[in-house]
Amino acid sequence: MSEAALSPVETPALPKLGIIAGSTFLPRAVIESCIEQGRPFFVLALDGSCDAQTTDGIDHEWMPLGALGRAIAKLKSEGVQELVLAGKVRRPKLANLRPDLKATKLLTRLGSSFFKGDNELLRTIISFLEDEGFKVVGVHEVVQELVTPEGLIGTVRPDRKAQADIELGAKIARGIGMLDIGQAVMIQNLQVLGVEAIEGTDALITRCEALKVEPHGGVLVKVKKPIQEARVDLPTIGVATVERIAACGFAGIAIEAGSSLMLDRTALAKRADELGVFVVGFSLLGE
Numbered sequence: 001m002s003e004a005a006l007s008p009v010e011t012p013a014l015p016k017l018g019i020i021a022g023s024t025f026l027p028r029a030v031i032e033s034c035i036e037q038g039r040p041f042f043v044l045a046l047d048g049s050c051d052a053q054t055t056d057g058i059d060h061e062w063m064p065l066g067a068l069g070r071a072i073a074k075l076k077s078e079g080v081q082e083l084v085l086a087g088k089v090r091r092p093k094l095a096n097l098r099p100d101l102k103a104t105k106l107l108t109r110l111g112s113s114f115f116k117g118d119n120e121l122l123r124t125i126i127s128f129l130e131d132e133g134f135k136v137v138g139v140h141e142v143v144q145e146l147v148t149p150e151g152l153i154g155t156v157r158p159d160r161k162a163q164a165d166i167e168l169g170a171k172i173a174r175g176i177g178m179l180d181i182g183q184a185v186m187i188q189n190l191q192v193l194g195v196e197a198i199e200g201t202d203a204l205i206t207r208c209e210a211l212k213v214e215p216h217g218g219v220l221v222k223v224k225k226p227i228q229e230a231r232v233d234l235p236t237i238g239v240a241t242v243e244r245i246a247a248c249g250f251a252g253i254a255i256e257a258g259s260s261l262m263l264d265r266t267a268l269a270k271r272a273d274e275l276g277v278f279v280v281g282f283s284l285l286g287e
Contacts, residue, residue: 016040017142018080018134021060022049022087025238025263026139030086031058033143042078044071049089065089069102072132083134084142085122085232088200120180122232138231139261146265150257153279154269158252162219162278164190166254169221170284177225183235186211186250188218201237202244209248218250223284224259238263242272242279252278 017034021027021043027050034041043060050062063071075083099107106128110121126136140147158166169187172195176182182196186208193208205220212218222235237255245253252272255262262268262281272279 014039015081015135016042016079017137018075018078018083019043020083020085021045021054022085022089023051024087024236026236026261027054027086029146029263030084030139030142033145040079042075042080044075046089050087054087064098066098066103067100068106069100072102075134081135083129083136084139085125085136086139123229126229126231136231138234140230140234146261146263148255148257148260148262148281150281150283153262153265153281154272156252156273156276156278158219158254158278158280161189161217162251165217165219166221166280166282169219169254170223170256170282173221173223174226174284177223178227180225180227183225184220184222186218186220188250189213193218201241205241205244205248205250208250212249216249216251220245220250220253221255222253222260223256230259235260236263237261237268237279239268239271242268242275242277246275246277250277252280254280254282257281257283 014037017030017039019027019030019034019041027043031041031043031054043055043058045055045060045062047062047064061074063074097103106125109128110124129136165187168190169185172187172192173183173185176185176195182204184196184201184204186193186204191213193211194204196204199207201220201222208218220241222237224230224235228234235255237253237260241253260281268279
C-alpha cells in the first residue's frame with residue numbers, strides 16, 4: 001500500500017457563512033448548526049425584524065434594511081463567501097427605508113416587483129447578492145435536519161374527515177401558490193375557512209377561529225409555492241404553530257414533506273402530543 005493511501009483524507013473547510021437574520025427561531029437554528037459543524041459564520045441582524053435573543057453570545061452586527069452598501073461591505077470584510085437568508089423580514093414602507101446608494105440600485109432593479117408577491121422580489125434580491133460575489137444557499141442546505149420528513153410527527157393521527165380536508169387543502173394551497181399569494185389554507189369539513197396572504201400563517205389561524213363551521217376539527221395545510229425560489233422562504237412551522245392551532249380549537253397541521261422546514265422537531269412532536277394536535281408531512285400527488 002502506498003504512503004499516500006495511508007494518509008488521512010482531509011476534509012476541506014466549509015466556506016464562511018453570512019446569516020442574514022430576520023425574526024423567528026430559524027436564524028438561531030442556523031447559528032447552532034454552524035457551531036456544531038465547526039463552520040465559521042457571521043450574523044447580520046436586520047433592524048426591526050431580528051429578535052434580540054438571536055444574537056446572544058455570537059459575532060454579529062445590527063443593520064437597517066436601507067444600509068445595503070454598508071451591509072455588503074461588512075460581509076466582505078468578514079470574509080463571507082456564502083449567504084443564507086433566514087427568518088421573516090417585514091417589507092418596509094418606502095418612505096421609511098432611507099436607502100443608501102447600493103440599496104437605491106437594488107430598488108431600481110426591483111421596480112414594480114417591490115409591491116408584488118414575495119417570490120419575484122426574493123429572486124431579484126438573490127440575483128443582486130450573487131452579482132456582488134456571494135453564493136446564496138438555502139436554510140435546508142445548511143441545516144438538513146430541519147427538512148420536514150414524510151409521515152406522522154408525534155402519535156396523534158388525522159381522522160378521515162381531516163384526511164379529506166388535507167387533500168382538498170393541498171390542491172387549494174397549490175393554486176394560491178401559483179399566483180404567489182401565500183403558502184397555507186385553513187380547511188374544515190371540505191370548506192375553505194381562509195387562505196394565507198400578507199398577514200402570515202399565525203394570523204391566518206387566529207382569523208379562522210371565528211369562522212369554524214363546528215367547534216372541533218379543521219386543518220392547516222401548508223405547501224411550497226410551485227414558482228417558489230427554494231433558497232428562501234420555504235414553508236415553516238414550529239412549536240408556536242402547534243400551540244396556536246390548539247388554542248384556536250383546530251385538529252392539526254399538514255405540511256409538504258421535503259419542501260418545508262420544521263423547527264425543533266422533537267419538541268414540536270412532544271408538544272403536539274400534549275395538546276392532542278396531529279402534525280403530518282405529506283407529498284403532493286404527481287410531484
